[in-house]
Amino acid sequence: xxxxxxxxxxxxxxxxxxxxxxxxxxxxxxxxxxxxxxxxxxxxxxxxxxxxxxxxxxxxxxxxxxxxxxxxxxxxxxxxxxxxxxxxxxxxxxxxxxxxxxxxxxxxxxxxxxxxxxxxxxxxxxxxxxxxxxxxxxxxxxxxxxxxxxxxxxxxxxxxxxxxxxxxxxxxxxxxxxxxxxxxxxxxxxxxxxxxxxxxxxxxxxxxxxxxxxxxxxxxxxxxxxxxxxxxxxxxxxxxxxxxxxxxxxxxxxxxxxxxxxxxxxxxxxxxxxxxxxxxxxxxxxxxxxxxxxxxxxxxxxxxxxxxxxxxxxxxxxxxxxxxxxxxxxxxxxxxxx
Numbered sequence: 002x003x004x005x006x007x008x009x010x011x012x013x014x015x016x017x018x019x020x021x022x023x024x025x026x027x028x029x030x031x032x033x034x035x036x037x038x039x040x041x042x043x044x045x046x047x048x049x050x051x052x053x054x055x056x057x058x059x060x061x062x063x064x065x066x067x068x069x070x071x072x073x074x075x076x077x078x079x080x081x082x083x084x085x086x087x088x089x090x091x092x093x094x095x096x097x098x099x100x101x102x103x104x105x106x107x108x109x110x111x112x113x114x115x116x117x118x119x120x121x122x123x124x125x126x127x128x129x130x131x132x133x134x135x136x137x138x139x140x141x142x143x144x145x146x147x148x149x150x151x152x153x154x155x156x157x158x159x160x161x162x163x164x165x166x167x168x169x170x171x172x173x174x175x176x177x178x179x180x181x182x183x184x185x186x187x188x189x190x191x192x193x194x195x196x197x198x199x200x201x202x203x204x205x206x207x208x209x210x211x212x213x214x215x216x217x218x219x220x221x222x223x224x225x226x227x228x229x230x231x232x233x234x235x236x237x238x239x240x241x242x243x244x245x246x247x248x249x250x251x252x253x254x255x256x257x258x259x260x261x262x263x264x265x266x267x268x269x270x271x272x273x274x275x276x277x278x279x280x281x282x283x284x285x286x287x288x289x290x291x292x293x294x295x296x297x298x299x300x301x302x303x304x305x306x307x308x309x310x311x312x313x314x315x316x317x318x319x320x321x322x323x324x325x326x327x328x329x330x331x332x333x334x335x336x337x338x339x
Contacts (some may be wrong), residue, residue: 005156010159012152013085016066018181024168029069030060030152030160035135036199045148047305048115060101061137062147064157070096070132070149072163080112080130088153093126096196101146102131114231116148164218171196199307208310225308229315236268236319247324261324268320269313276309 013029019028033041043062044051067083068074076098087094095116102111115125134144152160164176175194182189243264250260284300 008158009088011189012066013164014185015162015182018052019162019178020068022174022177022181024166024174026165026167026229027072028162028164029072030066031069031073031252032064032160033137034161034163035073035137036139036198040137042299043118043148044060044079045119045146046117048103048117054241058146062148062150063151064150064155064160065151066160069163072165074165075135076133078133079110080122080128082130083151085153085248087151091154093124093154094129094151095126096130096132097128098132098134098147100134100144101148102128104146114330135219141281196255223323225311228312232272232312232315233319237323240264240268240320240323256282257326265317265320268316272316276312280305281307283317291317 016028016030019025041062042059044059052058065083067085067087070082070086079102080096083094083096097111097116105111105112111131114128115126117123117125132149135147137145137147162169162176162178163175168174172194178194180336182191247260247264251257283305287300
């Protein structure tokens with residue numbers, strides 16, 4: 002017990018000393034940093050939601066110090082954050098994520114309700130706050146229950162200190178932070194100092210997604226270029242083949258703008274039909290890519306609309322240029338056109 006108190010005291014003092022450094026907005030510590038490759042789970046039971054013994058559900062298990070949520074950027078939706086008074090002498094408390102709150106308390110506020118870890122010998126813990134959902138291991142993780150525990154009530158030896166700063170170069174704080182920690186314990190090992198941007202960049206799930214994303218982007222760009230070039234060439238050729246017809250219409254008194262409107266209208270009808278068929282096919286095929294996407298759905302309306310608009314503009318230009326050229330040709334010359 003004394004050893005646990007020394008651990009919690011060390012992190013409390015370290016966080017407090019770092020908080021006073023110039024440029025530091027907020028600081029906290031966490032047992033396992035999100036997207037850093039580690040995870041821990043625990044079984045739990047919600048009060049008044051009995052389940053058979055051995056069939057308890059599990060949730061992500063994260064131990065944090067006060068102010069970690071603000072330092073990492075997880076929003077506090079309801080209730081309160083942990084404080085220094087949430088220690089071994091206080092009533093056990095816990096913070097849950099919004100997904101868990103909505104699942105177990107869909108018509109009520111989760112704050113004030115109680116959960117218990119493990120078997121019936123465990124103590125009931127009161128929910129004091131509800132926070133936003135995060136991805137623990139991968140950006141493609143499904144939503145799940147997440148529990149946050151106060152470090153002074155559930156001490157964890159190896160913690161990651163997270164600092165939010167307004168400095169242009171966050172790395173410039175590393176040396177000063179090391180000095181503050183070593184002022185408490187000169188033998189304390191400090192390693193793997195990096196920014197969250199670096200954590201995301203080297204995260205296996207992120208860089209794999211980026212590689213596949215770049216590959217898909219290149220292939221999509223090539224496909225789009227071929228589609229644009231092919232569409233322009235086919236429509237422009239089909240319109241140029243009607244030069245003789247256009248000449249007859251002009252010879253019989255048709256106005257250039259009327260002929261131009263007719264050609265554009267007919268061309269756009271064909272393009273609209275093609276886009277409709279293509280969109281239906283795209284909606285079906287993109288289901289395959291759904292598991293590889295993050296932050297956008299497989300049927301993102303903006304993406305579909307922008308590509309459809311681009312192809313429509315290309316078709317319009319491909320119809321307009323040769324049609325405009327044909328209406329300016331002398332009717333007698335157009336009649337002799339082969």
